[in-house]
Amino acid sequence: MHDLPVLDDVSFTLHRHERWVIVGPNGAGKSMLLKLLRGDIWPTPTGAEERLYYFDGSPVRSSADGKKYIAYIGPERQDRYVRYDWNFKVSQIVATGLFDEDYPLTQPTAAQHARVARLMKRFGLWGLRDRRMLTLSYGQRRRVLVARAFASDAQVLLLDEAFNGLDDRSRRALSKALQHSRGRGPSWIVTTHRAVELPNNVTHLARIEAGRIVEAGPISGSLRNLVSRLGRRSRPRRIQLAVERRTSSSKHPLLLQLKDVELYRDYRPVLRDVNWTLRAGEHWAILGRNGSGKSTLLLLLYGDLHPALGGHVERAGAPVGTPIAQWKQRVGFVSPELQADHFQVGTLEEIAASGRYASVGLNETPTPADRRIARQWLRYFGLEELADRGPRQVSYGQLRLTLIARAMVNDPELLLLDEPCTGLDPDVRSEVLEIIEGLAQRGTQIVMAVHDAQDMIPAIKSVLRIGPGGKVKIESR
Numbered sequence: 001m002h003d004l005p006v007l008d009d010v011s012f013t014l015h016r017h018e019r020w021v022i023v024g025p026n027g028a029g030k031s032m033l034l035k036l037l038r039g040d041i042w043p044t045p046t047g048a049e050e051r052l053y054y055f056d057g058s059p060v061r062s063s064a065d066g067k068k069y070i071a072y073i074g075p076e077r078q079d080r081y082v083r084y085d086w087n088f089k090v091s092q093i094v095a096t097g098l099f100d101e102d103y104p105l106t107q108p109t110a111a112q113h114a115r116v117a118r119l120m121k122r123f124g125l126w127g128l129r130d131r132r133m134l135t136l137s138y139g140q141r142r143r144v145l146v147a148r149a150f151a152s153d154a155q156v157l158l159l160d161e162a163f164n165g166l167d168d169r170s171r172r173a174l175s176k177a178l179q180h181s182r183g184r185g186p187s188w189i190v191t192t193h194r195a196v197e198l199p200n201n202v203t204h205l206a207r208i209e210a211g212r213i214v215e216a217g218p219i220s221g222s223l224r225n226l227v228s229r230l231g232r233r234s235r236p237r238r239i240q241l242a243v244e245r246r247t248s249s250s251k252h253p254l255l256l257q258l259k260d261v262e263l264y265r266d267y268r269p270v271l272r273d274v275n276w277t278l279r280a281g282e283h284w285a286i287l288g289r290n291g292s293g294k295s296t297l298l299l300l301l302y303g304d305l306h307p308a309l310g311g312h313v314e315r316a317g318a319p320v321g322t323p324i325a326q327w328k329q330r331v332g333f334v335s336p337e338l339q340a341d342h343f344q345v346g347t348l349e350e351i352a353a354s355g356r357y358a359s360v361g362l363n364e365t366p367t368p369a370d371r372r373i374a375r376q377w378l379r380y381f382g383l384e385e386l387a388d389r390g391p392r393q394v395s396y397g398q399l400r401l402t403l404i405a406r407a408m409v410n411d412p413e414l415l416l417l418d419e420p421c422t423g424l425d426p427d428v429r430s431e432v433l434e435i436i437e438g439l440a441q442r443g444t445q446i447v448m449a450v451h452d453a454q455d456m457i458p459a460i461k462s463v464l465r466i467g468p469g470g471k472v473k474i475e476s477r
Contacts, residue, residue: 006032007043008211014156019178019201020189024208025425026397030191031074033208034158037189038070039063055155068100071149074160075396075423078141079340087134090125090144091116097151119147123173128291135266138336138419139165139290139451146174157188161396163197164422165336167289167451175199193397193425254279254316255414255445256301261311263293263300263470270296272470274311278414278447283440283459285477286449288466294449295335297466298416301447302333328358332407335418339399342391348402349374349387355406377405380435397423404432408439415439417448421455433457 007029022030035041043049052059053066092104095116099106120126123143133141142165149157163171178188178199192198207215254277261274270293278284286294299305303324307313318327345351345361352374353366378384381401391399400423407415421429440446440459450456463475
């Protein structure tokens with residue numbers, strides 16, 4: 001495999017008090033540009049490249065001198081807490097933003113403790129201040145990292161898809177913080193695939209395609225016009241399903257049933273008194289705020305979690321005593337946490353093939369059949385040319401598509417999707433939703449947890465909404 005340029009002949013300047021939005025398709029180089037600006041990566045040495053920081057007035061080339069003025073939020077930084085098991089308290093993690101530390105080393109002063117407390121209240125984290133990071137939901141962890149970034153005295157905020165995983169209330173809080181920072185506030189750069197998330201004080205736009213900045217400059221016209229421009233989609237390709245219509249041989253009128261289910265995580269009640277049935281042919285959405293228990297419910301359905309004593313989960317064709325691995329062979333599962341787990345797997349082909357065994361990576365050399373099916377689904381999602389790349393060599397959105405391919409390799413009866421469109425550009429998001437709808441129409445049952453109702457496919461007619469205290473409510477769509 002030949003190395004391909006991720007960024008090519010890029011020139012970019014950020015002035016004080018400018019507020020940029022950077023857009024582009026998955027794999028265009030948006031995240032890499034932010035890492036390059038902060039100094040987390042170095043440009044390929046050619047003799048022509050130059051990176052200068054002017055925070056103290058005079059130009060400085062050392063990224064070490066620039067980093068202390070730049071705060072960064074990104075999905076990969078969030079995943080590091082999972083990969084390295086950094087399970088510190090929320091208050092400790094927010095405080096690390098004061099010193100740009102990965103984990104708590106420096107003891108904050110009383111004034112700094114007060115600042116951290118104000119930020120936790122501002123972003124709805126006060127009630128979680130003593131909770132451990134890895135006990136939180138994906139959206140709650142993102143809010144922790146947002147508060148961490150605002151804890152610093154950074155003159156520049158780099159926010160890589162920072163709105164991903166946030167519920168409506170949390171999105172509004174972040175947008176308000178970006179609009180009403182102290183004084184004139186820091187400069188910031190936001191990457192996004194959904195312009196409706198942006199605060200209304202964006203000043204500049206840059207568009208990246210295939211590693212090149214093809215457009216950059218002040219925004220002309222209203223933010224409404226910007227939303228229209230960013231929301232414009234190319235004509236979606238006609239999708240040909242890679243598998244035939246499913247003809248169910250099951251004699252069961254239901255696939256899953258929960259009876260009197262209560263579920264605790266870290267000795268805390270998450271779900272309470274859940275009675276719910278997934279009948280043959282039904283497709284459901286799970287809704288709720290950050291931390292309500294949506295991901296927990298999906299893990300329960302998949303078989304990674306179990307209800308408290310007295311609750312029952314019945315799975316069609318899997319009576320009591322059946323190894324859970326047999327059930328998982330019939331179920332596809334995609335989640336942000338699963339993406340973090342696969343960050344160390346060798347190649348995208350191995351990630352896709354591992355879905356045949358419901359494992360993280362492969363314990364043995366893949367068989368020819370493993371490779372053939374993995375390549376089939378990677379091709380289906382437009383990833384075949386990236387099959388030999390590692391997860392660190394592709395964009396976050398491309399890795400998300402790989403996990404959806406992984407979920408499909410066994411032609412599952414049931415597909416469990418936790419925020420499947422997170423990190424996808426508008427064109428790919430449209431195609432993925434069309435693919436999921438096609439799978440539903442051919443007989444694969446869909447249960448998907450989402451924040452945005454626009455991510456619900458038409459086949460979904462029923463909603464399970466998780467409210468305060470883990471109580472569920474059944475709604476018709």
